[in-house]
Amino acid sequence: MSYEDAIAALADPTRRVIIDRLRRGPLPVGHIADGMQISRPAVSQHLRVLSDAGLLTVTPSGTKRLYAIAPDGVDNLRRYLDNLWDDALAAFARAAEDQAKGKSDE
Amino acid sequence: MSYEDAIAALADPTRRVIIDRLRRGPLPVGHIADGMQISRPAVSQHLRVLSDAGLLTVTPSGTKRLYAIAPDGVDNLRRYLDNLWDDALAAFARAAEDQAKGKSDE
DNA sequence: ACTTTCTGTAAGCGATAACTTACGGTAAGT
DNA sequence: ACTTACCGTAAGTTATCGCTTACAGAAAGT
Numbered sequence: 001m002s003y004e005d006a007i008a009a010l011a012d013p014t015r016r017v018i019i020d021r022l023r024r025g026p027l028p029v030g031h032i033a034d035g036m037q038i039s040r041p042a043v044s045q046h047l048r049v050l051s052d053a054g055l056l057t058v059t060p061s062g063t064k065r066l067y068a069i070a071p072d073g074v075d076n077l078r079r080y081l082d083n084l085w086d087d088a089l090a091a092f093a094r095a096a097e098d099q100a101k102g103k104s105d106e
Numbered sequence: 107m108s109y110e111d112a113i114a115a116l117a118d119p120t121r122r123v124i125i126d127r128l129r130r131g132p133l134p135v136g137h138i139a140d141g142m143q144i145s146r147p148a149v150s151q152h153l154r155v156l157s158d159a160g161l162l163t164v165t166p167s168g169t170k171r172l173y174a175i176a177p178d179g180v181d182n183l184r185r186y187l188d189n190l191w192d193d194a195l196a197a198f199a200r201a202a203e204d205q206a207k208g209k210s211d212e
Numbered sequence: 213a214c215t216t217t218c219t220g221t222a223a224g225c226g227a228t229a230a231c232t233t234a235c236g237g238t239a240a241g242t
Numbered sequence: 243a244c245t246t247a248c249c250g251t252a253a254g255t256t257a258t259c260g261c262t263t264a265c266a267g268a269a270a271g272t
Contacts, residue, residue: 004119011117013110014260023193026201029219042261044220063218063269068201069194078191081184087129088175095132095174120230135249148231150250169239169248 002054003076009053010077014038015046019055019069026059026068108160109182115159116183120144121152125161125175132165132174 009015014036021032033043047067050056054073059066115121120142127138139149153173156162160179165172 004122007113008117011114012260016110019190023190023197025197025204030217038260039262040218041220041263045260048220060269063216065219069190069197071191071194071198074187074191074194078184078187081180081187084125084129084175085177085180085184088177088180091129091131091175092177098131118230136247144230145232146248147233147250151230154250166239169246171249 003080005053006055006073006077007080009049009055012046012049014042015050018043018046018050022056022067022069026066028061028064028066030064032067109186111159112161112179112183113186115155115161118152118155120148121156124149124152124156128162128173128175132172134167134170134172136170138173 010019017036018032021027029044029047030040032047033040036043047056051058051067054076055070056067056073057070059068116125123142124138127133135150135153136146138153139146142149153162153164157164157173160182161176162173162179163176165174
């Protein structure tokens with residue numbers, strides 16, 4: 001749910017591959033695992049992590065389970081980075097000013 | 107340098123604490139480590155990871171070394187998430203449409 | 213009812229990551 | 243020249259993570 005879990009989930013390359021496969025739309029587990037170099041249970045475990053992080057939603061459809069990217073989860077992380085971006089720019093500008101005035105540090 | 111390294115670096119809670127301490131401006135290593143519950147060498151190791159990921163810049167100043175957030179590095183990650191956000195929204199809208207038409211999956 | 217399909221979970225193993233202490237090295241002050 | 247302050251790196255340990263195989267369960271078809 002929190003952006004902390006989301007960024008931890010997206011830190012894994014394999015999970016980003018899974019996310020990439022869901023960019024076009026929802027897919028069942030088997031279809032996601034097809035062509036991947038890891039076992040299907042491994043994919044299931046990754047899907048669990050992504051779901052717990054609020055990045056995916058699940059909708060059962062018969063025996064299949066459709067996974068889809070949850071926009072809200074992505075937005076959480078996006079806002080964190082936007083905030084960090086703003087602060088970084090402000091600090092950068094301030095440091096440039098201070099250096100022009102001759103101050104080096106605190 | 108790449109957003110992959112950046113997201114892996116920011117996945118660690120301790121490294122996010124370090125980033126938070128640099129939001130107001132550049133700081134030397136000792137000042138960053140003060141008040142933290144891990145040793146100073148541990149902080150140094152984290153700073154190395156963040157630097158390698160392109161999230162920090164280093165400017166030697168006497169015996170001290172000033173670390174600062176690199177806006178470019180943050181922006182890399184920001185763009186990745188903006189892209190993912192766009193795709194997620196489009197896929198979400200398409201899935202809602204498809205469901206309205208009665209299609210369940212592929 | 214039985215089989216098939218699709219999926220989640222448990223147990224166990226190997227690799228990696230984060231931490232510690234100890235050491236080395238550079239810049240400034242006396 | 244010597245000391246002090248500040249910092250990075252090496253070596254070693256412990257915990258966590260990602261993977262595999264094996265098993266269990268639910269839904270649909272025959």
